[in-house]
Amino acid sequence: MDLRELGKLDNILVAIAEKRSLLANPTYVDKKQEEEVLLQQLEKKLREKFGNFILEALQDVHDEFCPDNEVLPPLAYLAKKYIIKKKRGSQITYETDFNEGIPVESDDYPGEPARLVIVPRPPRILLQVGERLREEVWRAR
Numbered sequence: 001m002d003l004r005e006l007g008k009l010d011n012i013l014v015a016i017a018e019k020r021s022l023l024a025n026p027t028y029v030d031k032k033q034e035e036e037v038l039l040q041q042l043e044k045k046l047r048e049k050f051g052n053f054i055l056e057a058l059q060d061v062h063d064e065f066c067p068d069n070e071v072l073p074p075l076a077y078l079a080k081k082y083i084i085k086k087k088r089g090s091q092i093t094y095e096t097d098f099n100e101g102i103p104v105e106s107d108d109y110p111g112e113p114a115r116l117v118i119v120p121r122p123p124r125i126l127l128q129v130g131e132r133l134r135e136e137v138w139r140a141r
Contacts, residue, residue, distance in 0.1 A: 009046075009123050009140060012042060013078075013119075014120045014121060019042060020039065021082050024080050047073075047074070054074040055071070055074055058077065060138065062104075064137070065104070065108060065116075065127055066116070077102050079117050079119070081096070081100070082096055082119065083096060094120050095134070096126075096128070098128050098130065098131040098134075100117050100128075101115035101117030101118075101128060102115060102117070103115055113129070113130055114130075115128045116128075124139040124140065125138040
């Protein structure tokens with residue numbers, strides 16, 4: 001994937017992360033219906049432009065880390081709410097709570113609760129184990 005397309009993917013993921021986080025806030029009521037429509041449009045754009053690319057990445061991740069689990073559509077791996085983290089100056093990255101993502105049975109962490117989640121900045125897939133470990137298992141390049 002070239003740098004320009006990578007930027008487009010990241011921008012869509014950031015916009016989805018921000019909309020989902022906004023809508024997950026129980027006190028948010030202003031223009032909620034309008035925001036939900038915008039979120040659906042962003043998710044459709046992600047599916048159409050990058051769905052196959054992300055699906056291939058998810059298949060590779062599943063093959064390596066959790067081969068006994070079925071690969072789901074990419075939107076299923078997006079968190080309901082994202083946490084914004086600032087690193088060195090004004091660089092922003094995103095994380096999620098450990099309960100976000102799709103539950104999987106990881107070969108590397110047998111018997112431990114694990115989840116896969118897609119996060120932006122940069123576009124990547126994290127394997128979250130219990131409430132103690134986040135491992136980046138794929139990064140868009």
